[in-house]
Amino acid sequence: MLQALKVGLLIERSNRKNIVALLAVFVIVFGCMFFIKAQSVGDQLNEKRGDYYSSRAVLSKFQVQDASRDGDGSELFKNLTQQKSAVALQIASLTVENYPMYYEASYRIAELRQQAFDMEEYEKVEDLLPSKFQNSLNYLYFKTMYESGKNTISDLSHYIPFLLYFFSLVGVGWYIFMSFYTSSILLDDFEHSSIIKGYPVRFDQYMISKCIIAFLYVVAFIVLIFISASPLLFNGLGDSSEKVAVYLGEPALISSVYYIVLCIVYMIVISIFVMLLSIILNVLLKNMYLTLFVHFILFFLPIIFPSIISMFPYNPFHFMNFNEILNGMPLDLVRPVDVTMNIGLLIMSICILIMLFVIKTFFSTGRIKRA
Structure with a gap:
């Protein structure tokens, strides 16, 4: 040998x-x-701007509806509107480098998406959003980051x-x-x-x-x-x-x-x-x-x-x-x-x-x- x-x-x-x-x-x-x-790559701000345009594309699948709490919009439409607002909050928090707010907004989005899976007409937008399992990973990650009070983001x-x-x-x-x-x-x-x-x-x-x-x-x-x-x-x-x-x-x-x-x-x-x-x-x-x-x-x-x-x-x-x-x-x-x-x-x-x-x-x- x-x-x-x-x-x-x-x-x-x-x-x-x-x-x-x-x-x-x-x-x-x-x-x-x-x-x-x-x-x-890894520029969170650019990625979230892309997510914002995606959220607008998702809403375009529906006719314009009243998304207020007492409005006549569907539960899914209201949910997606809240997701869009949360993405805008992500962009704002990254712009001013308020990372705890960013993790809070990200956790909120994952939570809203978790709720949306069981709503009527979800099949109309499922191809434009993360899968149920991928969202469960996001939910676990952002929930932990938010609750731990993390105040930094990864830099590649x-x-x-x-x-x-x-x-x-x-x-x-x-x-x-x-x-x-x-x-x-x-x-x-x-x-x-x-x-x-x-x-x-x-x-x-x-x-x-x-x-x-x-x-x-x-x-x-x-x-x-x-x-x-x-x-x-x-x-x-x-x-x-x-x-x-x-x-x-x-x-x-x-x-x-x-x-x-x-x-x-x-x-x-x-x-x-x-x-x-x-x-x-x-x-x-x-x-x-x-x-x-x-x-x-x-x-x-x-x-x-x-x-x-x-x-x-x-x-x-x-x-x-x-x-x-x-x-x-x-x-x-x-x-x-x-x-x-x-x-x-x-x-x-x-x-x-x-x-x-x-x-x-x-x-x-x-x-x-x-x-």
Whole structure:
């Protein structure tokens, strides 16, 4: 095993694929920082102005009615009018930086929306408003912020808020990134068979050594994310205890740091899953592009056809975009599915053990031969 690791490290040290992958991580992090700046992402004031126009669009679904307490307007129309007024209060409070008032207005909106779900004609506007579950997350978050008297808002130009934002998006592309990185995990070394020939090892030992080396690079990718974002420390560290609303079997609030740790754990498990799957596909298909093709088909099918998630809720590929699981996306499907990160980790861990068994049982005979 040590011989295999030494040979692998010798080869991977000068492998351009690893250099390109490290550079890609660096560029993606910096690109995200510039995108936030250019598009004013996280600018609460601009976002609430957009919400105000949305609330006007929602009211346009109804004929003009008297929204006063004793008026002839429907209960839903009165509710939506109050929502619009509360959004205007959000804008005013952000403008004068009265953040306790902002949280109070946000809590009021979530409360009004919670009441609106059971009102007649709600189906006319449901596509223009947050889903019932997403509103439950908002309700929990703003209720807690209001009752605790919080007087600050998150600033994405600070270190921890930026990392929170970045890791809240990384689930979309991590599986794809790892698929590209590992698509030729075995095929590359056959080009250096003259080097490997001097260190004959069992095939299973060779593959385990490849996984260990690839895993070390995965750790380097994750560490590089934190290093690349370090210039933001000049703007400030940010609040590490800032709460995030997530779904963990039920709506819950966790700290920013805990959310980031959860994402890193999931990224590591997904990385191991993808490595082992790429090894099996490399051995069976003997082609990098076919390996990538299979990876993409398995990943994108649930995205293109969300009904597959309802039909096969424990398919491991449903859990690859882990941010959606944390946001409770499966609960908003036409046929809701109650799955959590814990279930995803359990299913992927079982799949990892199965793939290890397959590799050990069927791919461990003989020695590495010249391609």
